[in-house]
Amino acid sequence: MKVDLKRQKMFVAGDWVERERVLEVRNPEDDDLIAVVPRASRKDMEEAVELAKKGAQVSAHLPVYKRMNILNKAADYVETHKETYAKTIALEGSKTITEARKEAGRCVETLRLSAEEARRVTGETIPFDQSEGGVGRFGYYERVPLGIIGAITPFNDPLNLVAHKIGPAIASGNAIVVKPATATPLSALFLAEAFDYAELPKGILSVITGIGSEVGQVLMTHPDVRMISFTGGMEAGLKIANQAGLKKKSMELGSNSPVIVLEDASLEEAIPSCVSGAFWAAGQNCIGVQRIYIDQSIYKEFKDQFVKETKQYRLGPKLDESTSMGPLINEKEAKRVAFMVEDAERTGATILTGGKRDGAFYEPTVLENVPEDCHLGREEVFGPVVLLYSYQTLTEAIEKANQTDYGLQAGLFTKDLHRAFTLIKQLHVGGVMINDSTDFRIDGMPFGGTKQSGVGREGVKFSIHEMTEEKVICFKLA
Incomplete structure (x- = not known):
């Protein structure tokens, strides 16, 4: 790889550029400086969008086989340099090296899925004579690219979630401008390097590093950007919805994910699955387990074993193969999680294990008796904290699982197919x-939620559907 982990350039429509103003990228584990990246200006983002207008025309006319070749070649590049990608994910973010390797592998799969789905961007014939006035006509519809996609990506999956924007955009013939998370821009830039290696035509892809209030605002409000694909917090999502104007939006905005454990569940499967689901990536996971509702007849057994397995988690250096969990993305986030736990404890919750912070590290934490109207009960914790509740009836469990604004x-764990x-x-x-557990996803499935968890669906095939629109063609025959 050509990357310099000390001074990095950003990718503007196929060219690598530097800027005098820079942003520091620091390792949350020890605050060491990893690299500096350009701090783009509003003008930089405006230029990227202007260049993307030409790139969108190129992309729309790029033969499908060429799109597929480019995507597969980029996937090959990531696969060849998988360990470097994994190390970068671990250094700039919160994931352990084991977790980062899995993300790098998923990125390869996402790009290959995008290549495969490129051949399936199809339409259908339309029987116009289903209407009396349509007799003597023949036609069809096809799916056509929107033009320019604006993508804003989070820090918790800094490589694969970027691939989930870029891969479908290229497969469907669009241009795309990516604004990666300020804390974790390196993985996105290295993914741009893979597409540079794959000889993606200029103008189709830009990765612009900068502050969201400066460059993200330009991207989401620019009239030439026809869709915003956003993964992040609910407040930012509401801002985009209010300010982006008349353009398509696909937004995944987080959750407060529930698990229901019935009395016939296999605890040998349920407990390790839920422990992993709660603490993967230090709990900074939109589908991480946050609330577990357990039938009262097995509550104590579940709780005791769950706490025991949680205590076996080892916090430590992210690049250490034996580390179970690393830090949160920064100390500010760790303090926020600590506040939410302390607030719950003040209102009657009991900490069964964990609850201590050391810099950006926060222990895997399990609570019970958490009031359902406190911050932890209602909101997304986005940290290594899980809440245990017992229930008496399934009706009660369902009502409580549904009671948040997220979805x-x-x-759920049960052997009873009918109740499932x-x-x-x-x-x-x-x-x-x-x-x-809730923490299961493959890159080919439709992914998204209801209520304030977002609008639209990701997953390669489904993102392509979001990034295209139907165009009807009708021939009036002589």
């Missing part, structure tokens, strides 16, 4: 994982 994914289907119908979420 991304839910999990009952819960599936009654849970107000975008996905239900049976005998699995």
Whole structure:
């Protein structure tokens, strides 16, 4: 790889450029300086969008086989340099090297899926004679690219979630301008390097590093940007919805994910699955397990074993193969999580294990008796904290699982197929994982939620659908 981990350039429509103003990228583990990247200006973003207008025309006319070749070649590049990508993810973010390797592998899969789906951007013939006035006509519809996609990505999956924007955009013939998270821009820049290596035509892709209030604002409000694909917090999502104007929006805005454990569940499966689901990536995971509702008859057994397994988690250096969990993205976030736990404790919650902070590190934390109207009960914690509740009836469990303003994914554990289907119908979420925690996703499935968890769906095939629109063609025959 050509990257310099000390001074990095940004990718503007196919060219690598530097700027005098820079942003520091620091390792949250010890605050060491990893690199500096350009701090783009409003003018830089405006230029990127202007160049993307030409890139969109190039992309729309790029033959499908060429799109596929470019995506597969970029995937090959990431796969060849997988360990470097993984190390970068771990250094600039919160993931351990083990977690980062999994993300790098998923990025390869996302790009290959995008290449495959490029051949399936199709339409259908339309029987116009279904209407009396349509007799003597023949036609069809096709899916056409929107033009320019604006992508704003988060820090918690700094490589694969960027691939989930870029891959479908290229597969569907669009241009795309990416504004990666300020804290974790390196992974996105290195992904741009893969597309540079794959000889993606100039103008189709830009990765602009900078402050959201400066460059993100330009991207989301620019009239030539036809869609905003955003993954992040609910407040930012509401701002985009209010300010972006008449353009398509696909937004994944987080959750407060519930799991329901029935009395017939296999605890040997449920407990390790939920422990992993709660503390993966230090809990900074939109589908991480936050609330677990356990049948009262097995509550104590579940709780005791869950706490025991949580205590086995080892906090430590992210590049250490034996580390179970690293720090949060910065000390400010760790303090925010600590405040939410302390607030819950003040209002009656009991800390069963964890609850201590050291800089950006926050221990895996389990609570019970958490009031449902406190911050932890209502909001997304986005940290390594999980809440245990007992329930008496399934009706009670379902009502409590549904009571938040979020609805991304839910999990349930049972051997009873009938009751599983009952819960599936009654849970107000975008996905239900049976005998699995909420923290399960493959890159080919539709991914998104209800209520304030967002609008639209990701997942390669479904992102392509969001990034295209139907165009009707009708021939009046002589």
